[in-house]
Amino acid sequence: MESTLKEMRDGASVLDMDPSSTVGGGVEDVYGEDCATEDQLVTPWTVSVASGYSLLRDPRHNKGLAYTEKERDAHYLRGLLPPSVSTQQLQEKKLMQNIRQYQVPLQKYTAMMDLQERNERLFYKLLVDNVEELLPVVYTPTVGEACQKYGSIFRRPQGLYISLKEKGKVLEVLKNWPERSIQVIVVTDGERILGLGDLGCQGMGIPVGKLSLYTALGGVRPSSCLPITIDVGTNNEQLLKDEFYIGLRQRRATGQEYTELLDEFMTAVKQNYGEKVLVQFEDFANHNAFDLLAKYGTTHLVFNDDIQGTAVVVLAGVVAALKLIGGSLADHTFLFLGAGEAGTGIAELIALEMSKQTKAPLGETRKKIWLVDSKGLVVSSRKESLQQFKKPWAHEHEPIMDFLDAVKAIKPTVLIGSSGVGRTFTKEVIEAVASFNEKPLIMALSNPTSQSECTAEEAYTYTKGRAIFASGSPFDPVEYNGKVFVPGQSNNAYIFPGLGLGIVISGAIRVHDEMLLAAAEALAGQVTKENFDKGLIFPPLSNIRKISAQIAAKVAAKAYELGLATRLPRPHNLVKYAESCMYSPTYRSYR
Structure with missing residues (x-):
């Protein structure tokens, strides 16, 4: 493996590995990572060994007290470490205890x-x-x-x-x-x-x-x-x-x-x-x-997380939420507070998915989506003064300056905040949305927490517990009328790591909209009945590596389908392949 070769040339210790095990033209070491991302076999004899002191100061290879007695002898570590030998699990336990003691x-x-x-x-x-x-x-x-x-x-x-x-x-x-x-x-x-x-x-x-x-x-x-x-x-x-x-x-x-x-x-x-x-x-x-x-x-192979990543994760949340609020994507009316990168990016991807599902032209599906910026509702009479990226959202309607008035006029079933301004989903706004929806979907996406359009507690309280809520920053569970509501977090971390892995393992040379839609569908598909029962429209982040592998597989499959993948031949089982390519943080054994 090229990187391991380089590490060795740079004076790192020798790692135990099995040069005979290969997958997809690369080398798979005994820990199973990197097999898709290297094009060169290790030459096991091209090796130099670091001396102990520099090894302890190299973050990539340092294991602290987890070096075994044998490793301490082989790599001149005697006397440079206290005599105790620890495990990675024990080190993890100690550090988590230390981190939890900090209040700030x-x-x-x-x-x-x-x-x-x-x-x-x-x-x-x-x-x-x-x-x-x-x-x-x-x-x-x-x-x-x-x-x-x-x-x-x-x-x-x-x-x-x-x-x-x-x-x-x-x-x-x-x-x-x-x-x-x-x-x-x-x-x-x-x-x-x-x-x-x-x-x-x-x-x-x-x-x-x-x-x-x-x-x-x-x-x-x-x-x-x-x-x-x-x-x-x-x-x-x-x-x-x-x-x-x-x-x-x-x-x-x-x-x-x-x-x-x-x-x-x-x-x-x-x-x-x-x-x-x-x-x-x-x-x-x-x-x-x-x-x-x-x-x-x-x-170039480029991706903007604020425009595209946010859009994918929100689309996934909306698609998953349909199981709770009913109807298809095209049955709903969307109102955004915020018409910047995030707002217009999300709107465009929702319109694309709607167009894909209904076969209606993109121009038609965009009409189900309304945006409000700092000057009010984005409407056609404002077209001359609008920035280029807002123009597709300037629909026929009389101008409305006030956000609450826009809510009452548009009657959205889905309310999305991407304004970067905190507390803009007021009690009146939330109550208005709840008045014409049995289960309103409210997504307050602005980060950090202080900029969130509303809190989870406000969303549940003002809708009398009927809202399906997700936010950009984390909120604690909320108890209302004896029921505990767990707010979902519409976090880009659900998407970009898996999307990136899918691009890497397929050797894609461009990011196509179809790959983004595939990522959104993959994430929505990971939400279980158990999650829905709690009102969640995103799966728990504790399963994120499995979720990322599923997303990577769907993205890679789409790259192969579109002819954008260069890593050939295509692996038979893309999910297993994605999992096998993931970096493992487990310590290596040094010879």
């Missing part, structure tokens, strides 16, 4: 980041085994606060920082990264971090967090993941005045300067890593996000 979420985040820098496999073991507890720590909502304070908590750089200083040298910068075999890049320019706005260079917390989920939840090898922040300055005055700010101290570059840097970056990525590297755009502002997706969607 940011302290938990820092503890997890420290662990990742010290012992990579143990970090992922904790995350895989305690996903529901730790997901809010390493990702939303805590990652938002981490980005806000990134300058103060910054210790050791993770990922690549490409600033305007590197213009003309981006390819050289990419070559400074030690890994050559990169499969997934998550890149941000920090302009619209969650609902927190422009955090500039400190947005790096987002790509780092996203990629740790690619590994923990989707099984993509950590060594093949690369977080990147493109720093073109910031318009955040507070950061520009902050003595601890780690980015360029200048206003944001726009126009030609910005376009040229992004173009150089996208060209360099393809040049350095080939056309099968997935580039995920993350937390770009609306005016850039849509343009970048449209510009590079036909020439």
Whole structure:
């Protein structure tokens, strides 16, 4: 395996592996991972062994007290460790106890980041085994606060920082990264971090967090993941005045300067890593996000999680919710508060799925979906002043400024919030939706929790327990009239890791809308009767690796069907193949 070869050349210890076991043209080691993602057999004798001290300081190979007596002798670790020999399970138990003692979420985040820098496999073991507890720590909502304070908590750089200083040298910068075999890049320019706005260079917390989920939840090898922040300055005055700010101290570059840097970056990525590297755009502002997706969607393997990932997970939630609220997709009327990347992305995917199911033209199915932005209902009389991406949603209707009035006029059966503004689904709004629906579907998707359009408690209380509710950030179960309601979390973590894995194992060269629909259908299909009985429209995150394998298989199948897959021949059982390709955080045995 190429990566293992490289690790060995770089002075890592020898791992026990079985070079004779191969799958799909690659090598499968005894832990079963990476078999689909490597094209080269290991040459077992091309090996050098690290000395003990450097081995303990290498996060990828460090096992702490879990080195056996034999390994301590073989790798010069005697005296460098206390005499006790531990297991990974015991280490996990101790660390979880320590993390649970912290009262402040940011302290938990820092503890997890420290662990990742010290012992990579143990970090992922904790995350895989305690996903529901730790997901809010390493990702939303805590990652938002981490980005806000990134300058103060910054210790050791993770990922690549490409600033305007590197213009003309981006390819050289990419070559400074030690890994050559990169499969997934998550890149941000920090302009619209969650609902927190422009955090500039400190947005790096987002790509780092996203990629740790690619590994923990989707099984993509950590060594093949690369977080990147493109720093073109910031318009955040507070950061520009902050003595601890780690980015360029200048206003944001726009126009030609910005376009040229992004173009150089996208060209360099393809040049350095080939056309099968997935580039995920993350937390770009609306005016850039849509343009970048449209510009590079036909020439590169690109995906925007804010536009497409959010859309897939929400569509999956809506499709699953039909079992509780009845009817088909086309029977429902949708009203969105928020007409940015997320809102229009979700709306478009719902319209696409509706068109696929009913064979009606896309222009017709879009008419079932209404959007409200900061200036009121998006209607045809506003078309001249609307941004390009909002125009398809400008339907015939008299203008309505107030959101509550829009709710009363449109009478939606599904209410979706993607506004980034907290508490906008007021008591009056929720009661109005409940007045013309027996079981209203309410999705308050804005992150972090403080920006959520309403709380789970408000949704259940104001609808007298009739709402089907899901949110972007986690909420605790709610008791109403003696019944416990478990709110679903419409979390992109359900989708992008499995989608990424499906793209990697099929060697896809483009992301097609049909692949996104396949991912949504796969996720909706994972919701069980037991989940529905609790009012849940998403499966529990504790099963996320199995869910990711199912999504990966459906996405890969669609890539093969569309002729976009390059990894041939197609594996017979794609679910088993996806599972066999997943990174395992279990410790390796060293010879």
